[in-house]
Amino acid sequence: MAVKIRLKRLGKKFAPYYRIVVADSRTKRDGRVIEEIGKYHPTENPSFIEVDSDRAQYWLSVGAQPTEQVLAILKLTGDWGTFKGDKNAVSTVKAPEGKVEFTVDEQKKTVLKPKAEKKAEEAPAAAEAPAEEAPAEEAAADETATDGDQA
Known part of the structure; x- marks a missing residue:
């Protein structure tokens, strides 16, 4: 059985988000999966990427083939380098910045009662x-x- 690590599309029109899944290569894109190993939200800035590294390493070690998109994500997270034997593989995924807290200008007088x-x-x-x-x-x-x- 040929196993692939690929993206499963969720969301609605023009607002996609994906799950990184392990599935048989013959199943439909959004069909039955063996295991979900991560998430990818490309519409957020910066893109949200979360991968369970242990499970990704396991599936790569037993022969699962990542698609081109998932391969790029695995390279960003450092999992592909770790799988290939690179001891210095590091995640280059940018963490989202925290939201700025709103502060009220106390010099101005409030208009509303x-x-x-x-x-x-x-x-x-x-x-x-x-x-x-x-x-x-x-x-x-x-x-x-x-x-x-x-x-």
């Missing part, structure tokens, strides 16, 4: 409005009641 203050201002105004409407409704009800008695 906190929600608690807005609700506190609206509550007394809302309480006054129904109180004003209630006497008017009672007066209208009294007039209709007196009109009905006269007829």
Whole structure:
């Protein structure tokens, strides 16, 4: 059985990401796999590459053939050099930089009022409005009641 180490495509249109898998060479690209040994996200900057080195070394040692794309990834991670016997093989994969924390400029004055203050201002105004409407409704009800008695 010919075994290949290749990429299995996941994601959606125009947003691919891949799993590095070990599969029989006769299976479909996204078909059944023997083992997943890594991840590759080319759309991130820098590209995210993660390979389980022990499993990659094992599969290379038992004769699995990497595809061109996977061979390039294995060279970046240093696994191909290690397999070929290079003692100085080192991973050259760039780690993503951490996100910069947002800081507020304290010299500028805030324009928005906190929600608690807005609700506190609206509550007394809302309480006054129904109180004003209630006497008017009672007066209208009294007039209709007196009109009905006269007829």
